[in-house]
Amino acid sequence: MMSGQFCISAFAGINNERIIRNGGIISDVNATSFDGLMDAAYGSMSLAYPKFHKMDSLSKLGFMTSEYLLMNNSSLETIDKTKVGLVISNKSSSLDTDLKYHNMLMKGIASPAVFVYTLPNILIGEICIRNKFKGESVFFITDTYNISNQVSYINLLLNSGILEACIGGWVELMKDSYKSFLYLVTKGDSGPEKEFKEDNLLKMFNQI
Amino acid sequence: MQNLKVQIVDQLNLKDIKPEDIGDDQPLFVEGLGLDSIDALELIVLLQQHYGIKLTKAEEGPEVFRSVTSMAKYITANKK
Numbered sequence: 001m002m003s004g005q006f007c008i009s010a011f012a013g014i015n016n017e018r019i020i021r022n023g024g025i026i027s028d029v030n031a032t033s034f035d036g037l038m039d040a041a042y043g044s045m046s047l048a049y050p051k052f053h054k055m056d057s058l059s060k061l062g063f064m065t066s067e068y069l070l071m072n073n074s075s076l077e078t079i080d081k082t083k084v085g086l087v088i089s090n091k092s093s094s095l096d097t098d099l100k101y102h103n104m105l106m107k108g109i110a111s112p113a114v115f116v117y118t119l120p121n122i123l124i125g126e127i128c129i130r131n132k133f134k135g136e137s138v139f140f141i142t143d144t145y146n147i148s149n150q151v152s153y154i155n156l157l158l159n160s161g162i163l164e165a166c167i168g169g170w171v172e173l174m175k176d177s178y179k180s181f182l183y184l185v186t187k188g189d190s191g192p193e194k195e196f197k198e199d200n201l202l203k204m205f206n207q208i
Numbered sequence: 209m210q211n212l213k214v215q216i217v218d219q220l221n222l223k224d225i226k227p228e229d230i231g232d233d234q235p236l237f238v239e240g241l242g243l244d245s246i247d248a249l250e251l252i253v254l255l256q257q258h259y260g261i262k263l264t265k266a267e268e269g270p271e272v273f274r275s276v277t278s279m280a281k282y283i284t285a286n287k288k
Contacts, residue, residue, distance in 0.1 A: 048224070053221045053222070054220070054246075112250055113220075113246050
């Protein structure tokens with residue numbers, strides 16, 4: 001496995017009504033609930049992306065994290081979008097929305113707009129649609145965030161030339177509990193602290 | 209008609225659009241409000257939930273959901 005030729009260009013995450021980007025707190029977004037935080041973040045970024053309001057909570061969390069991750073980041077501008085992919089994990093899959101859909105079914109009429117979010121990889125699709133990414137992507141379900149496996153998998157995709165850049169991370173949401181962490185890996189050398197390796201990712205993840 | 213616009217905005221989560229911003233004869237799909245295929249299914253659910261109407265003929269969909277006016281006419285003619 002080659003190392004040192006890929007770096008972590010940026011990272012972002014959302015947890016406990018806080019938004020973190022590259023180690024700093026986004027201070028202009030304040031809320032006391034998840035829904036309030038998502039609305040405040042959307043308004044703060046002046047996104048004008050109506051589809052956001054139709055997403056389920058998991059997709060909103062991943063989507064908004066990706067917006068902060070890629071904000072003011074020019075490292076993808078020159079990269080072929082068919083070579084940009086995502087490798088994301090979580091524990092609860094889409095269970096939060098699955099249960100909402102199940103409850104709707106029990107009451108009689110279920111919403112098609114809710115049904116389409118009863119898969120976790122839909123959040124990858126939302127990020128890809130937004131950014132026109134068309135590279136290989138995958139969503140893994142694991143009890144805990146296995147950073148080591150994720151680094152190995154992304155290295156495989158990058159070293160084999162399947163991808164030239166990759167967004168990796170963890171986007172977990174179940175009822176009132178949530179945490180997201182996304183990072184962008186690109187070619188280049190930005191020093192040892194940003195080298196794409198497990199130790200550095202763990203430090204970043206723990207800042208969220 | 210205003211009540212139907214409120215129901216459409218609510219059913220489709222159109223948070224960036226106010227009911228009064230929707231024109232009576234404004235196309236709902238593509239060049240109008242920009243609704244998509246999932247929204248069309250949600251409008252079918254709206255008819256069923258609020259008016260007890262089941263749209264059984266798929267070929268009627270484009271005309272029924274052309275605008276708020278066409279939806280209101282369909283509801284008036286088929287409401288149970």
